[in-house]
Amino acid sequence: MKILVVGSGGREHALCWKLAQNPKVEHILCAPGNGGTAEIGENVEVRDDDIPALVSLARQRDVDLVVAGPEMPLVLGLENALRQEGIPCFGPNAYSANLEGSKAFSKNVMADAGVPTAPFRVFDEFDSAVAFVKEKGAPIVVKADGLAAGKGVVVAQTEEEAIEALEDMMVKLSFGAAGERVVIEEALKGEEASFLAFCDGTNYALLPSSQDHKAAYEGDTGPNTGGMGAYSPAPILPKEKYAETAELCIKPILRHLAAKGEPFKGVLYAGLMYTENGPSVLEYNVRFGDPECQPLLMRLETDLLEIMFACIDGKLDQLDVVSTPQTACGVVIAAEGYPGSYPKGMEITGLADADAMEGVKVFQAGTKLENGKTVTSGGRVLCVTALGDDLAAAQKKAYEAVDKVHFDKSYYRRDIADKGLKRLK
Missing domain, CATH: 3.30.1490.20 (ATP-grasp fold, A domain)
Incomplete structure (x- = not known):
């Protein structure tokens, strides 16, 4: 089976890594990919927002499944274009992708569906x-x-x-x-959590809770970024609250979109704010978060390829989606200056040493292979992710792995998961 993964971040490296674990997968293409995806499959120089080129690539290479990593191709109609060609795509159609593509559309859907929001x-x-x-x-x-x-x-x-x-x-x-x-x-005050679910248009399978760290520096200070680290599960949303929370923010959206004749298939991501009045939805995303994807896929035990086809075929209720009870923590290492301007081309060392640690995987984002070496090519460069029996153990192992990796002019937050550890005390 041939798979095309669209995107170039740490999320896409994690998707390729997880999909490659299925023995049916013979070849993975990644467009445009990064240094990490190049080690798993084949990078192809096609932009993730070039829908005609992506469809052409999938057709020419006889791809059996296309997996959209970022939101842009979905908002631009990648799923619609592939469906016309008879090529399965994991991700929602353009109408449903407007949940992320248009804040006004999303807020109006929330209001119509009865989802709590500001x-x-x-x-x-x-x-x-x-x-x-x-x-x-x-x-x-x-x-x-x-x-x-x-x-x-x-x-x-x-x-x-x-x-x-x-x-x-x-x-x-x-x-x-x-x-x-x-x-x-x-403006809502409180603590945030991420809650993701696989969806097949009618049924959903919940992933464990997670928490992202958006601010660039310790103590949630500095400018907002794409995410400086994440961990799962998030104590603010414990397992016993998953079903109740899904009734609040997952089920109403699926029901609303199905009634519109636009069933949502793919990953639905609810960004929640826990206020003094309870949880409220800040926003929806229509794909895996980055960096939440990395800890979540480290924990996922059910085969990802099977889940994706169950979502596409409307058979998710026939599959038991299971995650390990272990905790995962991912720490992003960025280039100095990110999220503003930053240097590129620094050689990265120690990747193999970190990856050799039990329960550790270094997911690459802003990297490329150059003359046999892995060098930086972006702002968020790596997400060093570790499993542990509890949050303290996962955090400790993640930072031990971070210490093994080096590139000049790098920085990372030293407090990823601290908020969760405080709640557990």
């Missing part, structure tokens, strides 16, 4: 948006409607900051067309 208003006109901010005051959240590479959300602490964000998005068009429409919503 009160909001949608604006297409700058002056009206400014008037609303002045009426409501701060803190307040301003979101670009479209995809903005994770940077289109501003939690404004003052009215001035909120209006500045509106000018950036709606007037200066800093995020292009993504900011022509904005969502303004009440």
Whole structure:
């Protein structure tokens, strides 16, 4: 069986690594891939947002399954285009992918489906948006409607900051067309958790809870990033609360989209905020998170390829999706300067030493192979992920593995999973 994995991050390396464990998988293509995926399969220089080229590649190489890693190809209709060619794709169609592709669409679906979320208003006109901010005051959240590479959300602490964000998005068009429409919503206070489920349009199979660390520096300080580390499970969302939480934020969305004739198939990711009034949905993603994917796939015991085909074929209820009771912790090592500008081309050493540790896997993201060496090519470079019998053991092992890896001008947070450990005390 041939599989095409679309994307180039640590998530895609983890997907390739997990899919390669199935003996039926003969060859994995990754477009465009990275240094880690090149060691598992074959990287192909096709951008993840070039839908015609991806479909052409899948057709020419007789691919049996396409797996979309990031959200962009799904929002652009990769699943729809592949379905027309009779090629299975793991991931939702373009309509359902708007849950992530459009903040306004997502919030309206939540309202219609009865999912708890922060009160909001949608604006297409700058002056009206400014008037609303002045009426409501701060803190307040301003979101670009479209995809903005994770940077289109501003939690404004003052009215001035909120209006500045509106000018950036709606007037200066800093995020292009993504900011022509904005969502303004009440700022929620609390602790976040990630809750993901495999979905086949009707049925769902829950993955364990996890928690991402968005801020660049220790203590959740500094600018927001794509994620500096994650661990699973997250004590804030214990196993005994999974079913109840799914009734709140997974089941209503599947029911709503099915009723629209647009059944959701793939991974549905609910970003939750635990407030004093209980959990509230901040956002939905329509794919695995990065870096949540790495700890979750380290824990997943059921064959991933079987799960994906069960989702596509509407047979997820016939499969028992199981994860190890062990805990997983992943620490991202980034290049200095990330999420701003950063250097590239530094040689990475110690990868084999870290990978040789029991229960450890180094997932590569911003890397490439150059003259037989692995060098940095991005901001988030590695996600060093470890399994342990409990959170303390997983965290300890992850940082021991981090110590074995080196590249110049690197940095990482030293407090990944500390919030979870505090809750367990």
